[in-house]
Amino acid sequence: MKKECGGTPPRHDEITCRKAILDCLLDYETGAMPEALRLELDRHFGDCPPCGEFLTSYRATGRTLQMLKPSEVPPELARAVVDFVKARCGKK
């Protein structure tokens, strides 16, 4: 289970890759974290090349997921639903 992100901002040298990626990355990307902690993470992602690359690919994943669209709804579905329910409930 992911630990809750936030609370007292740690010192820069206390931010580990594990904390940055597992505990804080989602809130970091959605902007849902205290400014001081966000600045610490900015520094970590800037100073740690593997985490910087990880962040890039995580953002690309987000962009990819944004391109997913709900599946196309069959055009007659609403009518079919109403007819189905009426038939099952003995209505004309």
Added chain:
Amino acid sequence: MSSEQEISDLDLVRGIKAGDDRAFEQMVARYHARVYSLTYGVLRNSEDAEEATQDAFLTLYRKIGTFDESKKFFSWFYRVALNTAYSRARRRPALPTIAIDDYLPRFRSDGHLVAGDVPDGAIPVDDDAALRELASKAEGFISELPEPYRDVIWMNDVEQMTANEIADVLEISIPAFKSRLHRARLYVRQRLSEISKPPEPVAAAEAR
């Protein structure tokens, strides 16, 4: 805004309870597409999703009397739809799902990312056409996820539901929602990275 859109869900619920067929038809018009898409996320098959949508509205029609009007209709009905889809899914052979922990990044005991856990092949960040192609693959990866993760990422990233809506429908806390969403995205990131490996340099290939 049309007059139909101004009618609240609760007004329609009360209309259906009173036997007003027009209210039921308006409810179908309002929610059938979202229910279809939600059930499609579980069933991954348009015919099954159509039938699950019909069953969900049948349950709505029959059980509307049990709906507590102090609650949100949306959350209640989405739970009805999800349960309908789960029930239908259980009647078919179970599809294999992955062990999500096997695909999460690994760390050393000092908390540093294990070298090599960021694949060399970068996801093509600036290439929209390539990202669109990857999106179709991502849909398949989402379907491999265990149900708690699959439903959260589908509702959030495809259905564009809010965190509060998803937590309400699934009856989970916001931290649990965030944890599931993040782990699901980490899984999809890992799988997308694996299939985005750049072609091997010619010299390296010829050296073999």
